[in-house]
Amino acid sequence: MRLRRKAWAEPEILESSLFIQNPREFKGRWREVFGNDNKICLELGCGKGKFIADIAKQNPNINFVAIDLKFEVLVYVKRKCEELSLTNVRILAFDINYINEMFDKGEISDIYLNFSTPWPKAKHNKRRLTHPRILTKYFDIISDDSKIRLKTDHEVFFLDSIEYLEENGFNITYKTMDLHSENIDNILTEYEEKFLNKGMKIMYLTAELKERKN
Ligand SMILES: C[S@@+](CC[C@H](N)C(=O)[O-])C[C@H]1O[C@@H](n2cnc3c(N)ncnc32)[C@H](O)[C@@H]1O
Numbered sequence: 001m002r003l004r005r006k007a008w009a010e011p012e013i014l015e016s017s018l019f020i021q022n023p024r025e026f027k028g029r030w031r032e033v034f035g036n037d038n039k040i041c042l043e044l045g046c047g048k049g050k051f052i053a054d055i056a057k058q059n060p061n062i063n064f065v066a067i068d069l070k071f072e073v074l075v076y077v078k079r080k081c082e083e084l085s086l087t088n089v090r091i092l093a094f095d096i097n098y099i100n101e102m103f104d105k106g107e108i109s110d111i112y113l114n115f116s117t118p119w120p121k122a123k124h125n126k127r128r129l130t131h132p133r134i135l136t137k138y139f140d141i142i143s144d145d146s147k148i149r150l151k152t153d154h155e156v157f158f159l160d161s162i163e164y165l166e167e168n169g170f171n172i173t174y175k176t177m178d179l180h181s182e183n184i185d186n187i188l189t190e191y192e193e194k195f196l197n198k199g200m201k202i203m204y205l206t207a208e209l210k211e212r213k214n
Pocket residue numbers: 001044045046047048067068069070073094095096097114115116117189190191192
């Protein structure tokens with residue numbers, strides 16, 4: 001996603017109580033941040049936050065953490081969540097590659113990967129948010145009954161992600177090559193709306209941990 005720099009975005013987001021500036025400090029203590037024992041789910045690469053705002057509104061008894069790299073998109077997440085007066089969302093500007101510096105073992109329930117960058121060139125595959133290199137980090141922070149939910153428009157990324165997951169401790173419990181032809185509850189993301197308007201098919205899977213061998 002190419003974005004023009006918006007000098008106002010950083011000061012606006014830093015003022016928000018939804019934004020956590022120093023997430024490493026809360027490793028193992030995220031329940032204190034939310035002030036309850038509800039489960040905590042992550043959207044990794046949340047973009048402008050339509051999905052996280054909608055899902056958090058529909059599920060007030062689940063906590064959500066929205067993570068992206070850029071203040072320029074996160075400022076829109078902040079605005080959407082504040083407009084809806086959501087108290088069950090927190091927003092982080094952080095590189096997902098360091099996810100296990102922010103969350104402790106078993107601290108996280110479901111992980112949503114919505115339209116992650118597909119990195120189609122072989123030399124860039126390692127940057128994928130489903131690459132085995134990073135799956136081991138998810139493996140560490142999720143609880144045994146967690147689900148990973150992935151949506152994408154990119155077939156090669158989808159099929160490779162299935163392989164990565166199956167070879168690295170996860171079972172694929174559901175998959176479809178055309179989510180919108182199925183009768184499944186679904187919350188649209190910004191990218192999904194864009195791809196649907198172009199008539200593209202959206203692929204979707206859920207994955208769960210195989211039994212852990214510790
Ligand atoms: C294609 S956009 C999808 C946005 C949104 N999930 C949607 O479906 O509309 C991918 C997003 O992932 C973010 N992203 C990619 N790699 C990341 C990383 N390593 N850490 C944090 N965010 C990342 C990008 O900044 C971008 O906003």
